[in-house]
Amino acid sequence: MIITNNLTKKYGDFTALDHLELRVKEGEIYCLLGANGAGKTTTINLLLGFIQPSSGSAFINQLDVQENLLETKRFLAYIPENLMLYPSLSAVENLDYFSGIGGKNLNKTQLEEFLEEAGLQSDAFHKRISSFSKGMRQKVGIAIALAKDAKVLLLDEPTSGLDPKASNEFGHLLQKLRAKGVATLMATHDLFRAKEVATHIGIMKDGQLKQQFVADAISLSQLEKAYLDTMEYKTIAS
């Protein structure tokens, strides 16, 4: 699970993330909404340990990220916005490589099972990634998470650039992972998809978490209004 305590990131005078308090428990899907530069990707980078916080701390599976850079990565899986795999390797080979370098040795049947579980069609298993659509690549990304038996899943704009069908399929996959007890944090612009898949939703702006909702307690139109109000507030203030 994911915990951040007063997590703050400053670049000189600019505050990218301002005392973020976030809790994502097992079996929860937390969607972070917000415009570009709101601090969503900064949050994910801090959770991955790619950058260091100016103050505060982040925890993955009860471990402080900064103190356990390698250890925490054993529990998490990450799918970047534009998931690039090795184009001249096949789906099975990419999966084998990414789980292998992390220390997981899997045999061919296991690899294929994970890909199947991630929803990739079996005729694509041995095709090179260069011929894959973004949706297919993301399925391989999910398979990497599955193979890793990740407790935490970090997603950065996973549905941007997906067609509605692929996007819908991706939503189902996330539900499957949720059922396994995975804690998912997903940064997105996509209000509709957020409402569809999330258990919890937060709206960010200027590095601050402005509002939080339980997804079931709010309708899509209410969410949209809340989002726009938050954004509006900014324009008035500035």
Next chain:
Amino acid sequence: MIRKTINKELKELFRDGRVRTSLLIVLLLLGIAVWISSQQYQKTNADYAAAKVSEREVWDNQGEKNPHSAAHYGTYAFKPKYPLSLVDQGVDKYVGTSIFLEAHKRNEAQFSAATDQTGLARFGDLTPDFILLFIIPLLIVLLGYNAFTKERELGTHALIKSSGAKGWKIVLGKWTALFLPVLTITVVLLLLAGLVLSNLQDYGVFQWNSLLVLGLVYLLYYAVFTNLVLWVSQWTKRSGISLVISLSLWIIACLAAPKAASNIAEARHPYPTRQEFAANVLKDKDAGIDGHNPWSKEAKLLEEQVLAEYEVDSLQQLPFNFSAYLAQKGEEHEAEVYFKHYNYLKEQYENQSGTYRSLALLSPFLPARFLSMAIAQTDYATHWDFSDAAENYRIATQEFLNNNTAQNTRYGEIGYKATAAFWQELPPFDYNPPELGQILKNNRSNFGILGLWAVFSFGLLFFTTKKNNDVTI
């Protein structure tokens, strides 16, 4: 349209840290190279002047002596350094600077700088020609390899295409933007060299028009590289691949081809070894008149001829000393033998040049290299010219000395000594290198090849654009 592209490309280039750094480094290196070369140039010329004066003094002050002894004592011809060697040192380091002129023997120039240096000298020197010939083309590769690929990678390619701009105009814009910095560097360097040279003492030989032609050769050479690099960038999908291909072109043209050409030329048209050459000369010399051997068959033959011509019975009756006449005839025969064997060397070199020319189709470096050396008067041909002039002077000197003996002595007389003042009558060795017009005429084929490269590469770049317009991003 073209101006906009140039502006944009130049802005991009100069805002890029790597471009600024590389330009700065190249300019710095050029400055150092010009400075070092001008120091060397001045030192060599001072040495040359000193040696020339002291050599003449030695000759003039040899006192009363038999002219043939003086001929064996000999004199030296020293090779001067020409002003443009400041820009291109050419083969100067590898050829000797002084030729010993003595009786009976044509000597080769001795004491090349390279034999007086450590093995490191073979890596090359930090001279302007090194930067002009190697580093600036490399700079063109580094500045231009992503001229087109970066647009493709950023997606701005589609934007430009959709604006309806003509392909060739964009190419021309990019071409000019890449060529301008190179043009600036070249002009700055040549101006610098020109100014340094016109402020030196012996400014007399230096001509601005040679420098101008030299500049044109280099600009043509850079135009070829600019064309090739842009062409590669246009036809490759990724910057990485474009860089690797352009770099390979540079390696082949500037590093590999000259060395391979030199090996192939040597294997096909080898020079004899020094010992072999000497043995061959000796063999031919022995077949003719030897001035020191009046008993040989050839000498007897000459004796009969001369007696018949002057219609006298004995050598004593001749109006001149036959021994000296024989010596001169021997000299002439020997000179002929040397002429033949050195001509063979020249022929071999001409053949080797043919190999270089045919391999120049793989490398624009080769014609540029040869032209640059030729204009700077540091090429092999100039050295040959000097060595031939020295040989002519040697022959004339021998004649001058032998005539003195022939006219002042009678046959059989020994122990003749010319007066101490006589030596000053020998005209000094005065060598003038070939003029620019002559050099250009001799190097027509190199000009042709470089021109061909330019035409071919311009064609490649501009005639393949049209097709490229239809190629999708």
Next chain:
Amino acid sequence: MLRYNFKYESILLFRSKWIQVLIGILIMLFGFATYNGQQKTQKRKADIEKVTAEIRTSDQNMLKLLDSVEHGLTVTARPWTIPNTPMAVGNYHPRVASKPPSELSFLATGQSDMFTHFVKPTVRGDDLALNFSEMTSPVQLLFGSFDLAFVIIFLLPLLIIAFSYDVLSSERESGSLRLLAAQPILLYKWLMQKLALRFFWLAAITTATVLLVFLANQVPVSNNFSAILSFLGISLTYVLFWFALAFAVNLWAESSAKNAVALLGLWVVFVLLIPSILNQLGSTLYPIPSRALMVNEMRTIKAEATERQDVILDNYLRNHPEYAVNDTTQERSFWHSYMASQNLIKKELEPVLSKYENQLQKQQQLLDHFTWLSPAILVQRSMNQLADNGSESYEGYRNRVIVFAGEWRDHFLPMLYNNQAFSSEDYGQLPEFTYTPINNQSQSSVLVILLCSGLVVLGVGALRFYVSSDEKHSII
């Protein structure tokens, strides 16, 4: 991680045709270079064999002539060449002092294109008359030779640069680096493994191609096993150095473009600039005095000696009575005084000549202090040494020939001053020249220096992790 990195890096390299292209290029480069080198070596061998054969024939003629003379027959040769006088033999029947190519001479042309491989010192000639420079077109010297040393010193680093300049940056630019960085691995370890793998492949291909090419060119591999091992060892350590450099640059710089510029810049610095600057520095600090002025000095000494020839001879014989102990005739020919004055000239010239030798030696010493600045220089010197074609080799050869020329002269001098005839019995006693290569530098020290510089570079690369953890420079 190593196993997976190894497996998939290899697959990737193979599928992107890198390995195939590399094999092709290396076979071509090594093949052409070895072929060239072997051709040169063969020609050199043939030249020496030819001249040795010529000497053998001329010796037989000489013996025949001697035999005739000793039997009182008249001979048709020119009088001063009849070999019954020691000076005729000393001048017209010299021995060949040759420097035959070593079996690995093809590795590096070194100075072998500039200097001659055999001379025939005579009693008449002074040491300066021995011209050690070879008759070559200077254009050839300027361009240099396409030999194995060139391929390894100049081209191999460029191949490595092309092979590794974007190992990290291309992953960053394509985005796969973020995915990798989210795995529980240390990125610099991962990068090191990736480069190590490329090194492994390049090393394996190099070794295999070199051996293949050697076998195809009939290089006697088994006779020179340890030397070839040194050659491979030095080449591969040099390759390792460049990989270390690529590693450091990959970690320090940011984009592929910057990496490429940085690595090529370093190539220019190490391979072109440092050698030429050191060379320039050597000749500026310890300039070789003008040879033209030496020429005049030499002539003055010679002229003076010629004028005083008779006095010189008297003094000479007073100093060396042993030369003329058995002389009963007291005959004095041109040669008697000439050889005596030659000796004096030699002595007087020594300080003049040693100026040149000293300056050159000082230059060499300066270089010895600074060779470690550029691995290219180190490798060039070791290759030249393995091939026995370096400056030191030729200097050694020159010195030995000069010693031999002295022996040759000294062999005939007592005969001359004793006015002794040369007979066929004396033929067997003629001194012979044998050349043995000098070896003054151990190749292992080169290996150690190269390895150390590689480690230093690696250290500089790793420093990146300790000096700044600032994310502006984050490698992700």
